[in-house]
Amino acid sequence: MSARRGWRNSAACRGQDLVLFFGPGEGEPRETPKQKEARTEQAKQLCRTCTVQVECLAFHLQASAAQYGVAGGLDEDERRAYRRRQQRKAARERRTP
Numbered sequence: 633m634s635a636r637r638g639w640r641n642s643a644a645c646r647g648q649d650l651v652l653f654f655g656p657g658e659g660e661p662r663e664t665p666k667q668k669e670a671r672t673e674q675a676k677q678l679c680r681t682c683t684v685q686v687e688c689l690a691f692h693l694q695a696s697a698a699q700y701g702v703a704g705g706l707d708e709d710e711r712r713a714y715r716r717r718q719q720r721k722a723a724r725e726r727r728t729p
């Protein structure tokens with residue numbers, strides 16, 4: 633593992649079932665919206681205890697990272713919204729003399 637991804641060694645989710653963060657896999661029964669909400673909240677609670685949440689979020693805001701599931705304490709919609717806010721802020725700062 634590269635040093636850039638060394639933060640993963642301290643991840644609170646290390647060894648946890650990935651279903652908690654990404655939901656059921658292909659071929660598995662789909663979850664209801666209510667089940668997804670409960671699962672997502674449980675994953676976010678674990679993220680809130682994680683000492684590398686900042687590093688994890690920064691990594692998962694990159695385009696090359698998985699664009700679904702909970703990561704860095706945010707779900708995919710929240711990460712998309714966060715990314716859009718960052719882009720708008722960067723654009724505003726470029727326009728400001």
Ligand code: SF4
Nearest residue numbers: 643645679682688704
């Ligand atoms: S912030 Fe959440 S998804 Fe990221 S490493 Fe920590 S527990 Fe895992």
